Amino acid sequence: RGPEVRRWLAPGLKISVSGASGSGTIVYYDESTGWAYVASCGHLWSGTRSAEEIKRNPVSAKVITWYHNERKLESEKTYPAEVLFWSNNRGYDSSLLRFKPDWVPDYFPIAPTSYSINKGTLLHSVGCDGGREIAHYDVEFVEYRGRDLITTRNSPRPGRSGGGLMSPDGWYVGICWGTSAVDGSGIGYSTPLSAIHQVYSRNGYSWLLEVGQGMAAQ
Numbered sequence: 001r002g003p004e005v006r007r008w009l010a011p012g013l014k015i016s017v018s019g020a021s022g023s024g025t026i027v028y029y030d031e032s033t034g035w036a037y038v039a040s041c042g043h044l045w046s047g048t049r050s051a052e053e054i055k056r057n058p059v060s061a062k063v064i065t066w067y068h069n070e071r072k073l074e075s076e077k078t079y080p081a082e083v084l085f086w087s088n089n090r091g092y093d094s095s096l097l098r099f100k101p102d103w104v105p106d107y108f109p110i111a112p113t114s115y116s117i118n119k120g121t122l123l124h125s126v127g128c129d130g131g132r133e134i135a136h137y138d139v140e141f142v143e144y145r146g147r148d149l150i151t152t153r154n155s156p157r158p159g160r161s162g163g164g165l166m167s168p169d170g171w172y173v174g175i176c177w178g179t180s181a182v183d184g185s186g187i188g189y190s191t192p193l194s195a196i197h198q199v200y201s202r203n204g205y206s207w208l209l210e211v212g213q214g215m216a217a218q
Contacts, residue, residue, distance in 0.1 A: 005136055006070040008166060011107050012126035012134040013038060014064040015097065015162055016078075020044050023127035023134070024063065024097065025164030026107040027172050028211050036105050037208060038063060038097040040162035041177045041191070042086035045095075051085040051203040059083040061097055066133050068103040076133070085203040091147025092195045093177040095162070096205060108164065109212025111171035113197050117141050123151065125188070127163025127176060139165070139188055147195065151188040155179040165190050171212070 011026035015038070024040035042048065049059070061081045066073055079099045086095035117123070122138045129135055139151040149165070156163070156179040165174035173193055180186030197209055 003070060006067065006072070007106075008124045008126055008136045009134050010067040010069050011105060012065075012067075012128075012136075012163065014076075014128040014131065014134065015040050015044060015081075016062040016064060017044050017083075021128070021131045021159065022161045023159065023163035023176070025126060025166075025172060026105050027110050027164075028208055029101075029105050029107050031104070034100045035098045036101050036107070038081070038099065039110070039164060039172065039175060039196070040095045040097060041175050042088040042093045042095045043177065044162065045083075045086050045088065048087050048089055049083075049085060051205070054083060054085055063097065063099050065101075069106050084205070085199075087199045091191070092199050093191045094175050094196055094199045096200065096203070096208075108166050108170055108172040110196060110200075110209050111167065111173050111193055112209070112213065113193050115167070115171060115173060115193060117167065117173060119143065122168065123173065124166040124168075125151070125154065125156070125160070125163060125176065126166070127156065127160030129157040130159045132159070142187070144192060147192070149174045149190040149192040151190065155181055155184050155186040155188045157184060158182055 081099035174190035
């Protein structure tokens with residue numbers, strides 16, 4: 001894996017929950033607290049659980065990484081994580097977790113809702129196909145269709161749910177949730193920025209949507 005590909009792989013994680021696994025992406029690291037925040041999908045769990053509900057009944061998970069930034073590890077490392085909320089509603093499939101890494105991780109900040117993507121733009125898709133090691137491939141942005149961000153070329157394989165879509169300039173722009181063909185020949189469905197912002201703000205994490213503002217994308 002060359003340096004250019006490792007840049008996209010480094011913030012990608014496998015998410016392990018009871019009876020299921022998916023993918024996630026580090027979207028912020030708070031140096032003052034040591035927490036790394038991980039965006040993922042919501043359908044790794046049943047129903048929908050708000051941040052307030054989880055405060056009363058905490059939910060745990062595990063995150064697995066193969067990289068400490070662009071340094072490939074000799075073997076994968078697992079860290080305990082806290083689930084902060086999730087939404088399993090159609091069009092709003094998203095979640096947020098946090099964990100304390102033992103390195104200072106690179107991350108991709110969530111883009112503002114005003115961020116524009118042109119048709120034909122190649123986005124970086126990162127996730128754990130089949131629950132295996134984190135992998136990267138390019139996907140092509142087609143359009144926003146209903147509540148979904150639609151991509152073609154390298155449609156997601158099972159296990160990539162929750163994996164991030166990143167723009168060429170390093171913004172986090174979508175959450176993978178589905179595909180029309182599990183062999184990669186179909187179209188990909190992702191939760192768009194508009195829905196991510198709504199769900200995160202509703203759960204008290206509007207501040208997380210602003211960490212990338214006024215700074216160059218990582």
